[in-house]
Amino acid sequence: MPKILIIDDDADIVEATKIVLESKGYKVISANEGDAGYKKAETERPDLIILDVMMKTKDQGFQVSYKLKNHPELSKIPILMLTSVGRETGFRFNKETDEDYLPVEEFIEKPIKPKELVARVEKLLKAKQM
Amino acid sequence: MNQITRLREEEFFERLEWFINIRWATIVFIILAALVAIIIFKVSLPIIPIYAITLIIIIYNTGFKFYLTQIKHKTLPTNARKFAITQSILDIIILTILIHFTGGSENPFVFYFIFHTILTSMLLSKRYSYIQAGIVSILVVGLFALEYLEIVPHHSIKGFINIALYKNLTYLAAVTFVFISTIFIATFFTVSISEQLNLKEKELKEANLKLLEKDRLKDEYVKMVSHDLKSPLASILSLLETVTGGFAGSIEEKPKELLQRIQKKVEFLHHYTKDLLDLSRIRAERSLNIQSINIKDVIYTAAEIALPKIGEKDIQLNIDVQDNISNIEADKELLTYVFLNLIANAFKYTPSGGKILVKASLKNELLMIEVKDTGIGIPSEDIPHIFEEFFRASNVAKTTKGTGLGLSLVKHIIKRHRGDISVESKLGEGTTFRFTMPRNQSS
Numbered sequence: 001m002p003k004i005l006i007i008d009d010d011a012d013i014v015e016a017t018k019i020v021l022e023s024k025g026y027k028v029i030s031a032n033e034g035d036a037g038y039k040k041a042e043t044e045r046p047d048l049i050i051l052d053v054m055m056k057t058k059d060q061g062f063q064v065s066y067k068l069k070n071h072p073e074l075s076k077i078p079i080l081m082l083t084s085v086g087r088e089t090g091f092r093f094n095k096e097t098d099e100d101y102l103p104v105e106e107f108i109e110k111p112i113k114p115k116e117l118v119a120r121v122e123k124l125l126k127a128k129q130m
Numbered sequence: 131m132n133q134i135t136r137l138r139e140e141e142f143f144e145r146l147e148w149f150i151n152i153r154w155a156t157i158v159f160i161i162l163a164a165l166v167a168i169i170i171f172k173v174s175l176p177i178i179p180i181y182a183i184t185l186i187i188i189i190y191n192t193g194f195k196f197y198l199t200q201i202k203h204k205t206l207p208t209n210a211r212k213f214a215i216t217q218s219i220l221d222i223i224i225l226t227i228l229i230h231f232t233g234g235s236e237n238p239f240v241f242y243f244i245f246h247t248i249l250t251s252m253l254l255s256k257r258y259s260y261i262q263a264g265i266v267s268i269l270v271v272g273l274f275a276l277e278y279l280e281i282v283p284h285h286s287i288k289g290f291i292n293i294a295l296y297k298n299l300t301y302l303a304a305v306t307f308v309f310i311s312t313i314f315i316a317t318f319f320t321v322s323i324s325e326q327l328n329l330k331e332k333e334l335k336e337a338n339l340k341l342l343e344k345d346r347l348k349d350e351y352v353k354m355v356s357h358d359l360k361s362p363l364a365s366i367l368s369l370l371e372t373v374t375g376g377f378a379g380s381i382e383e384k385p386k387e388l389l390q391r392i393q394k395k396v397e398f399l400h401h402y403t404k405d406l407l408d409l410s411r412i413r414a415e416r417s418l419n420i421q422s423i424n425i426k427d428v429i430y431t432a433a434e435i436a437l438p439k440i441g442e443k444d445i446q447l448n449i450d451v452q453d454n455i456s457n458i459e460a461d462k463e464l465l466t467y468v469f470l471n472l473i474a475n476a477f478k479y480t481p482s483g484g485k486i487l488v489k490a491s492l493k494n495e496l497l498m499i500e501v502k503d504t505g506i507g508i509p510s511e512d513i514p515h516i517f518e519e520f521f522r523a524s525n526v527a528k529t530t531k532g533t534g535l536g537l538s539l540v541k542h543i544i545k546r547h548r549g550d551i552s553v554e555s556k557l558g559e560g561t562t563f564r565f566t567m568p569r570n571q572s573s
Contacts, residue, residue, distance in 0.1 A: 012365035016372040023377045111367030111400065114375045 002125050005044060006030040007037030007064065008052035008082060013112065017050060020114040021121065034060040038067055041074055048124055051104070052082045065104050078124040079104040082112075142210060145253045146198055149217060152249065153191045160184050160228070163239075173289040179231040187224060218250045218262060226269045233287040235274040235305055236295045243270065243309075244316050251320035263317040267310045274302055352410040356403040363400040370396065398531045405535040408467070409519075412539055418461040418546060420571045425458050425490055425497070426451045432469030433488070436477055444482045447473075452491040459571040464543045471536040472501040472563050479526065479561070480505035495569045497549075502562040508555040516553055517541040525557070547571060 004026050008014050011032070018028045029044055031037035034055050041049060049068065053061035061081065069075045081104040105127075106120050164180050167173040194217060201209060222243075229240050243266055251259040277284040277296050284296050295301050370393045372378055374386055381389075429449055438445070469488070476486045480503045489500040508516060512523040520534040544551045549567025 010361070010365055013368050016365075016368035019372050020375075020377045110364040112371065114371050114377055 001025050001027055002047035003027045003029065003044065004048045004050060004121065005037065005041055005046035006050045007032075007034060007040075007055075007061075008050070009033055009055040010052070013052070013082070013110065016112055017117065020112070020117055024118055024121075026121070034064040038064055041068060041077065042071075045073075046077060047128065048078050048080065048121060050080045050082060050108075050121075076128075078106070078128050080106045080108055080120055080124060082110055083107055142214075142253070143198070146210070146214060146217075149214075149249065149253070150191055150195050150198065153187065153194075153221070157184055157187055157191070160187075167290075171289065173287055175287065176231050176285055180228065183224060183228050183231070190220060214250075214253055215258065218246075218254070219265070221246060222262070222266055222269060226273055229270065230273055230277070230282065231285050233291070234277045234284055234296055235302055236287060236291045240270060240305075240309065241312065244312055247313050247316050248320050251317050252324050256321045256325065259317050259321050260314075263313045266313055270309060271306050274306060278302060346414060349410040349414040352406055353414065356407040356410065360400065360403040360407060363396055363403060366396050367393065367400060401531070402533045405533040405539075409535050409539055412464065412467075412542065418464065418571070420459050420461055422457045423460055423462045423465065425455055428460075428462065428466050429469050429488055429490065432466050433473050436470055436474035438477050443477065443480075445477060445480055446485045448485070448487045450487065450489045455490060455492045455497070455569075458497055458569045460547055460567070461543075465547075468540050468543050468565075469501075471540050475536065476501055476503035476505060476561070478530065478532075479503065484560075492569060496566050497569050498564070498566050500562060500564050502560065504560040507557040507559055507561055508553065509557055510555075513553060513555060517551070 004021055006014050006017050006028060007030070008017075009032050014030045014032070018030065021028050029040065029046065031040045037049075037051070040046075051061050051065060053059065055061060057063075065079055065081065068077065068079065105124055108117060108120055160180065161184060164175055164177065168175050168177065194213075197213065201213070225243065225246065229237055232239070247259075247263060247266060250262055254262070273282075274296070276282045278299075284294075286294065286296070370389060373381065374389050374393060426449075429451065433447060433449060437447070473486065473488065480486060484504040486504075487500070487502045489502070491498045506525060508523045509525055512521075512525075515521045516523065517537050517540075518534075519538040521538075522532055522534040526532065541551050544565050544567060547567040548571070549565055551563065551565035553561065553563050555561040
């Protein structure tokens with residue numbers, strides 16, 4: 001079964017995500033901070049990373065995603081970014097028109113809606129296999 | 131700038147310009163007064179020196195005008211101050227010479243120096259204003275003395291005063307006394323009044339700055355509080371959804387129903403804090419991030435987010451963007467927020483089977499947007515208040531959840547884009563929001 005890494009400093013969000021994804025049979029590992037999450041990605045080589053934006057700093061998630069996408073191998077791992085929609089992160093939906101488009105595959109809004117989460121995860125993993 | 135003048139730089143330049151304009155008026159006055167005196171009152175005036183002096187004033191005023199446009203945006207305040215003093219001294223000298231050629235102590239226009247004194251005292255510092263009053267007094271009284279002592283020739287105004295008043299010591303003493311006291315009293319009044327005005331202005335400015343800072347702090351505070359409230363609410367909701375969705379194990383009907391009720395309330399709280407956060411954040415933002423954007427993309431993005439969940443409601447949404455609108459200038463995030471709010475509102479207050487139309491067109495470089503629904507409408511007495519913060523229409527206040535912040539923010543954003551929004555609505559038939567804003571924000 002695919003392995004998913006959750007990087008978020010909110011233990012409740014990690015727990016909720018874990019329960020939902022494990023119920024679907026995924027193997028879930030987690031890190032409660034960006035740098036630790038990056039190290040875990042290096043050693044564990046997950047199939048998908050769920051990444052929070054605001055952790056130690058306001059944009060640690062962005063920095064981690066840039067680091068991951070610039071890594072020769074880790075860059076292939078799809079990233080699902082956890083955001084609070086709105087001005088905290090800004091709308092960066094369009095790859096073609098937004099210069100500062102984030103190098104992540106998908107966004108999901110907090111609070112986490114289980115069905116939506118599962119659907120996004122399945123979609124990303126499927127796209128990765130192809 | 132406090133040394134020589136009490137005015138702000140901007141005002142200082144404005145006054146300098148004003149000075150130059152007054153000088154033009156003075157030139158016209160001298161020419162006309164001389165003509166009237168000579169032609170109508172048959173007074174014999176030395177026309178050549180008078181017009182020669184006028185010509186000199188015209189020349190130096192033209193020079194000043196040119197110099198002012200040159201230095202206006204680049205000079206140091208010290209240079210501007212020197213410039214003001216130069217003008218003032220030059221005026222005093224030239225007017226004294228003019229007085230000399232037009233009767234000296236016998237010319238009543240000598241008292242017109244009071245206007246010069248008032249004008250320059252408004253521009254310059256207290257100290258310099260008094261120095262200037264001294265210079266005026268010395269020059270003018272000096273002229274009286276020199277003419278009296280016949281060191282310089284006296285030009286009498288025949289046809290006006292036919293006795294040699296300039297030789298009359300009692301008259302000279304009286305004129306000198308009245309002249310000097312007039313100049314110094316005028317300086318004193320002008321300086322005190324403008325000092326008081328400046329003090330008041332300074333106080334007002336300080337009070338205004340304090341208010342602005344307080345407002346900013348308030349926004350900052352609301353932002354902080356709502357952010358700190360929002361995160362845990364999002365966590366609570368995530369956990370609740372996990373439990374009510376049965377992901378953490380099966381759950382019986384009754385506890386599930388209770389948890390769902392909790393969920394609904396928390397959802398509202400979360401929504402509320404999100405709106406408060408948006409409000410304080412957008413209000414706290416000082417400048418817009420203007421960029422060229424595709425209006426079609428913005429509308430589609432907003433519609434996608436606002437769309438109700440599948441199966442929740444059956445509403446037909448049409449988006450009609452006129453072909454000739456390519457890109458417009460706006461803050462993309464904020465404009466998305468505007469559409470998101472208007473479209474989400476339309477969905478919220480339109481029953482199943484209804485229609486929503488979003489229309490964008492361009493007329494005379496003005497972007498015109500219409501968001502029209504066939505929803506429940508707004509009662510006519512509520513329409514004037516619909517854009518007020520925390521206001522909710524009476525027909526929805528009890529039945530649906532909402533914060534009453536969305537539309538006030540929408541209006542705020544449109545106003546900041548130099549646009550305007552209006553609403554038209556009929557109870558039970560539908561509501562149309564229309565807004566316009568210039569296509570180019572920079573022009």
